Amino acid sequence: MTSSSPFTGRDLLCLRGGRLVFQDLDFTLAAGGCLTLVGPNGSGKSTLLRLMAGLLKPLRGTIAWDGVALAQDPEAHRARLHYVGHLDAVKASFTCREILSFWAGVRGVADRAAVDRALAAFAIDTIADVPGRFLSAGQRRRLSLARLVAAPAPLWLLDEPTVGLDRASVALLEGAIARHRADGGRVVLSTHIDLATPGGAVLDLAAFAPAEDDEDGAEDAA
Amino acid sequence: MTSSSPFTGRDLLCLRGGRLVFQDLDFTLAAGGCLTLVGPNGSGKSTLLRLMAGLLKPLRGTIAWDGVALAQDPEAHRARLHYVGHLDAVKASFTCREILSFWAGVRGVADRAAVDRALAAFAIDTIADVPGRFLSAGQRRRLSLARLVAAPAPLWLLDEPTVGLDRASVALLEGAIARHRADGGRVVLSTHIDLATPGGAVLDLAAFAPAEDDEDGAEDAA
Amino acid sequence: MDGFLSMGGYAAYVWSSYGAAALVLVGLLVLSLTGLRRVERTLATLEAAKPRRKREPKVGPVPTASPATETAP
Amino acid sequence: MHRFANPARFLKIANAVLPWAAGLSAVCFVAGLYLGLVASPPDYQQGDTVRIMYIHVPAAWMSMFTYSTMAVAAAAALVWKHPLAEVYAKAAAPLGAGFTALCLLTGSLWGAPMWGTWWVWDARLTSVLVLFFLYLGYMALVDAFDDPARGNKAGNILLLVGAVNVPIIKFSVEWWNTLHQPASVFRLGGPTIAASMLWPLLLMAVAFQSYFFAVVILRIRAGLAARRVQTLRLGQAG
Amino acid sequence: MLRLILRDLRLVLRQGSDATAALMFFVLCVVLFPFGVGPEPNVLMRIAPGVLLIAALLAALLSMERLFQGDFEDGSLELLLLSPLPAEGVAVAKVAAHWLVTGVPLMIVAPLLALLLRMPVDQLGLLVGTLALATPLLSLIGAVGAALTLGARRSGVLLPLLVLPLYIPVLIFAAAGLDAGLSGLSPRPHLLLLGGMLCGALVLAPLAIAAALRAAHE
Amino acid sequence: MLRLILRDLRLVLRQGSDATAALMFFVLCVVLFPFGVGPEPNVLMRIAPGVLLIAALLAALLSMERLFQGDFEDGSLELLLLSPLPAEGVAVAKVAAHWLVTGVPLMIVAPLLALLLRMPVDQLGLLVGTLALATPLLSLIGAVGAALTLGARRSGVLLPLLVLPLYIPVLIFAAAGLDAGLSGLSPRPHLLLLGGMLCGALVLAPLAIAAALRAAHE
Numbered sequence A, B: 001m002t003s004s005s006p007f008t009g010r011d012l013l014c015l016r017g018g019r020l021v022f023q024d025l026d027f028t029l030a031a032g033g034c035l036t037l038v039g040p041n042g043s044g045k046s047t048l049l050r051l052m053a054g055l056l057k058p059l060r061g062t063i064a065w066d067g068v069a070l071a072q073d074p075e076a077h078r079a080r081l082h083y084v085g086h087l088d089a090v091k092a093s094f095t096c097r098e099i100l101s102f103w104a105g106v107r108g109v110a111d112r113a114a115v116d117r118a119l120a121a122f123a124i125d126t127i128a129d130v131p132g133r134f135l136s137a138g139q140r141r142r143l144s145l146a147r148l149v150a151a152p153a154p155l156w157l158l159d160e161p162t163v164g165l166d167r168a169s170v171a172l173l174e175g176a177i178a179r180h181r182a183d184g185g186r187v188v189l190s191t192h193i194d195l196a197t198p199g200g201a202v203l204d205l206a207a208f209a210p211a212e213d214d215e216d217g218a219e220d221a222a
Numbered sequence C: 001m002d003g004f005l006s007m008g009g010y011a012a013y014v015w016s017s018y019g020a021a022a023l024v025l026v027g028l029l030v031l032s033l034t035g036l037r038r039v040e041r042t043l044a045t046l047e048a049a050k051p052r053r054k055r056e057p058k059v060g061p062v063p064t065a066s067p068a069t070e071t072a073p
Numbered sequence D: 001m002h003r004f005a006n007p008a009r010f011l012k013i014a015n016a017v018l019p020w021a022a023g024l025s026a027v028c029f030v031a032g033l034y035l036g037l038v039a040s041p042p043d044y045q046q047g048d049t050v051r052i053m054y055i056h057v058p059a060a061w062m063s064m065f066t067y068s069t070m071a072v073a074a075a076a077a078l079v080w081k082h083p084l085a086e087v088y089a090k091a092a093a094p095l096g097a098g099f100t101a102l103c104l105l106t107g108s109l110w111g112a113p114m115w116g117t118w119w120v121w122d123a124r125l126t127s128v129l130v131l132f133f134l135y136l137g138y139m140a141l142v143d144a145f146d147d148p149a150r151g152n153k154a155g156n157i158l159l160l161v162g163a164v165n166v167p168i169i170k171f172s173v174e175w176w177n178t179l180h181q182p183a184s185v186f187r188l189g190g191p192t193i194a195a196s197m198l199w200p201l202l203l204m205a206v207a208f209q210s211y212f213f214a215v216v217i218l219r220i221r222a223g224l225a226a227r228r229v230q231t232l233r234l235g236q237a238g
Numbered sequence E, F: 001m002l003r004l005i006l007r008d009l010r011l012v013l014r015q016g017s018d019a020t021a022a023l024m025f026f027v028l029c030v031v032l033f034p035f036g037v038g039p040e041p042n043v044l045m046r047i048a049p050g051v052l053l054i055a056a057l058l059a060a061l062l063s064m065e066r067l068f069q070g071d072f073e074d075g076s077l078e079l080l081l082l083s084p085l086p087a088e089g090v091a092v093a094k095v096a097a098h099w100l101v102t103g104v105p106l107m108i109v110a111p112l113l114a115l116l117l118r119m120p121v122d123q124l125g126l127l128v129g130t131l132a133l134a135t136p137l138l139s140l141i142g143a144v145g146a147a148l149t150l151g152a153r154r155s156g157v158l159l160p161l162l163v164l165p166l167y168i169p170v171l172i173f174a175a176a177g178l179d180a181g182l183s184g185l186s187p188r189p190h191l192l193l194l195g196g197m198l199c200g201a202l203v204l205a206p207l208a209i210a211a212a213l214r215a216a217h218e
């Protein structure tokens, strides 16, 4: 994990479904930093996270890691990020351990101990051999979060990671984020509830919404 | 809305996927009451709500409305309940208003004003003519909640209704629940976050976990 | 004229070919024209519905907004 | 090329071209029909059925031309994100489907007296049929998505994949032996007859081509207007 | 119930291409056979009724898969089952909408395709009549299968497996009726049988569908 | 990539019925024709190669629909696209797994069914060879369609519409090869053509699939 390279977005403008979601948005995230995205429903938190992951492309502006735009080297960017979205990628017929080792394996970690550590980190080691179809909403989410710990990656992108988690699990997640940041990792997360991210920055997306009468920009661009 | 009939569950035992979820569970809910289900992930909150809706049958025990077991008159029970689960039933190609009037119509409310009131109650009147495909996670959830207001029904069963909602919307939901209760309605909801339900009861499902799984529960909570 | 219409005994084939061609070409033209009329009418009503909001920013943000589309990556 | 990226500038040019294209098309149709139906003699082998050629061959050429331009537009849209390219492909598709249907229909009508059958499953006819279904598939795919941008993208990929079919149509008569004659129309009855049949054929070809340009401009205008309507609706709602 | 049918029809119209696409599949499928079998006209004519029916069957089968799937996945079905409507009513409404959207247009195009396959013109009435009995049967039986495989792991391959054996009797009697007509015999007994099956299915299928839908939500 | 193939194979084995069900569909489909067409042996023999190929095609088509769907809906595909694997690698792995699970077993059963339809024994080698070229082609082309229709509204009916026209040439050349074999001619030119198409598809299809998958996640 390199420590000096900043992860930045400059002058971002994003359209979704032909509509302007946000504009003139900038962010910078140094190693060990945490950026919490807040804002009302529909303000573009999920959209920004997908931009950061490279799943979407901004209509204007660039996102860069250490000065290199994502579009120039998408493979390298993919190798360095973990994305946890609304969907949990839990297969009904695989056990928790099988699911986790597959995802660790995809990122090159074939180590059984690492998988066990990750299961323990989110207190799902007791249900490690239960198949996916029997999991409750919060258990699935915890399994999804365990991927973060199983295979290390410097950038975590978490879209409402606390959804469905009970309080004990929220505390586990806060701990995992703190350890990751202490190791020089960085985290971007969106949330509607309070999550302890000491020393982290907050980005309120409501501030970048297009002005009420500015919609002509969106029209022309579409 | 009758006001004296209690909604009760007695001695409930529920198996799911061959595993005991809870046992010896009792509850009573009088008119105007609110029952908040809490408990760690996997403790059976969603399961209990589906039992109350009649989607699942308990292995032992009975759920009754005014002394009449649900199994004896499922139609009458369906007519008196609203269920909001994890899924939002939002069709991509219909607008918010069309979706809401359909669900109101299914419950016999063909009144356009009622639909407009419901949209306003969750602050989605500004996007009433936007098709479902363009909604963000929180907007979909608000649309789903608006069903509660569009067609009145005495019993609301809400499974983690605050998921995805921003703070302003959570306040709107609290208001809707309070008004419903003031009119003699009753509410059962599950949640992991704090929701203001003045005078409501709390049911901690961890207390009804089967004995031999107790240690698992403890670990889960840890 | 009769000889012209009978097409050397192949009238059915020749004239149905030309008939089909006329049908397809005129049909597509009419469909395109009516489609165009329809959207242009809705566009006109929509733009008429909110003239106030549109006029003011026309001076400012529009020039900056349209180059954005041209330099799109 | 980028000068046309701006819809307003495109519209200005297109509106200037439109009357000329429409006029040229009308003139060529009148002249071509007169020459083809009245002035030109029947072929000594095929009799008057040869007049089907003046529809069949231009329609066949246009079906391939339209698809090729759509495929180029698809590539432009995918690589350079050219905003007009998708509008063009969408506007041209029904026209291409129409031309292809005409080619199939007139071919069948020609085949019935000449080959004694409406249809054979040989390489030329089959590949044209596949082209027809590619057009239909493209149109169905593009509006099968909730997000129009997504539909356009899927459609573009399909157009590029289907582009392999165009050379197959063109060279099918040379690669496989089929009932359909190779590109030999000009040899049919010697050079003197060729001239009298060549003129109506070329006139009709120009007529089809300019008809295509005129109508596609109308359709592009409709497509651009529809986009504006959609954004206005969304802007109003939000 | 009427509201549900209307909503389903509106859904199809709004989302555009369902009716046309199932129809398109039917046409494509009929067109496919000459490729595989060869273009000999007498062979084609001989197999025309069978091909038309098999294509109708496959078109019904394919469009069937999504019959409940969409409403199941987005939670609409759950809500419908919890609504005051009886589950059987929901089942009937969905099947009726499916038939209106696939069966009816298919009946309209079938005569044209039959002409292409050189079926005699005087048999077209019989063809439409047979399809009028067969297509609702296909919708009803298929819906039972679709409801049963709801939430199943590989419903895409499981559904044909369940439904095809039940479709075979329909296919046999419909084909027998058409063949009888073609060879100058009376198709009545076969049509009566089909009608009997349709009556039976109209009574039984909604019950089975409703039970399967409820089971899918346990 | 190997890991992905193995995982997909394991998924199929674990969830049981995929391979067997596609196969079952193939068998059922072949068995269906005598019902629709009538049991006359000479007619059956005449259409045997076509029927076998059409059944293989439909089996491939039906199992194709779920190829990416499951991974798309539960978010796995999103994660795979965000993993260090190139998108083309993901595409190749999924197609390879699909072929191993449907194409290969089909090649094994086909000779038995051909015998039932009274195909001469000395043609079975040719049949298997043709299928060995045709089934991977079907998988590759179908996967392009499946990726393109991902997230489309009526993918169940749209997919056949897109894919069948592209399947037609495969069907034609495979059938022509078999027919040539049956009538004592050399099937080589047709098989060479199929082989050429396969090479082309091996190069082009993964690119198209990868592009379509990326577009599906915009």
Ligand code: HEM
Pocket (backbone or CB within 6 Å): D053, D056, D057, D060, D061, D103, D104, D105, D106, D107, D108, D110, D111, D112, D114, D115, D124, D125, D128, D129, D169, D170, D180, D181, D182, D183, D184, D185, D186
């Ligand atoms: C449905 C059946 C048919 C189809 C799909 C079809 C398709 C085509 C196509 C695609 C072309 C353009 C070839 C090129 O530019 O290289 C063409 C050209 C032509 N076709 Fe057909 N055709 C059909 C039937 C016929 C029949 C029955 C005849 C005459 C007996 C015929 C005569 C011609 C001639 C003379 C040309 C011009 C060839 C040249 O370029 O010189 N076609 N046809």
Ligand SMILES: Nc1ncnc2c1ncn2[C@@H]1O[C@H](COP(=O)(O)OP(=O)(O)OP(=O)(O)O)[C@@H](O)[C@H]1O
Pocket (backbone or CB within 6 Å): A016, A017, A018, A021, A039, A040, A041, A042, A043, A044, A045, A046, A047, A048, B133, B134, B135, B136, B137, B138, B139, B164, B166, D147
């Ligand atoms: N798939 C989509 N296609 C088109 N528009 C979309 C899509 N998803 C979201 N949008 C639009 O983009 C805007 C931003 O959505 P986004 O999902 O990023 O919001 P969000 O901040 O994550 O909201 P929430 O808190 O509700 O999750 C919304 O106005 C929504 O209407």
Ligand SMILES: Nc1ncnc2c1ncn2[C@@H]1O[C@H](COP(=O)(O)OP(=O)(O)OP(=O)(O)O)[C@@H](O)[C@H]1O
Pocket (backbone or CB within 6 Å): A133, A134, A135, A136, A137, A138, A139, A164, A166, B016, B017, B018, B021, B039, B040, B041, B042, B043, B044, B045, B046, B047, B048
């Ligand atoms: N569809 C199912 N089939 C079988 N077992 C299930 C199913 N859904 C949940 N379970 C099991 O039932 C138990 C209770 O699950 P339930 O979904 O009711 O929990 P919950 O309290 O809602 O948890 P959460 O807070 O995570 O939503 C869990 O242990 C889970 O393993």
Ligand SMILES: [Mg+2]
Pocket (backbone or CB within 6 Å): A045, A046, A047, B136, B137, B138
């Ligand atoms: Mg979101």
Ligand SMILES: [Mg+2]
Pocket (backbone or CB within 6 Å): A136, A137, A138, B045, B046, B047, B159
């Ligand atoms: Mg739950």
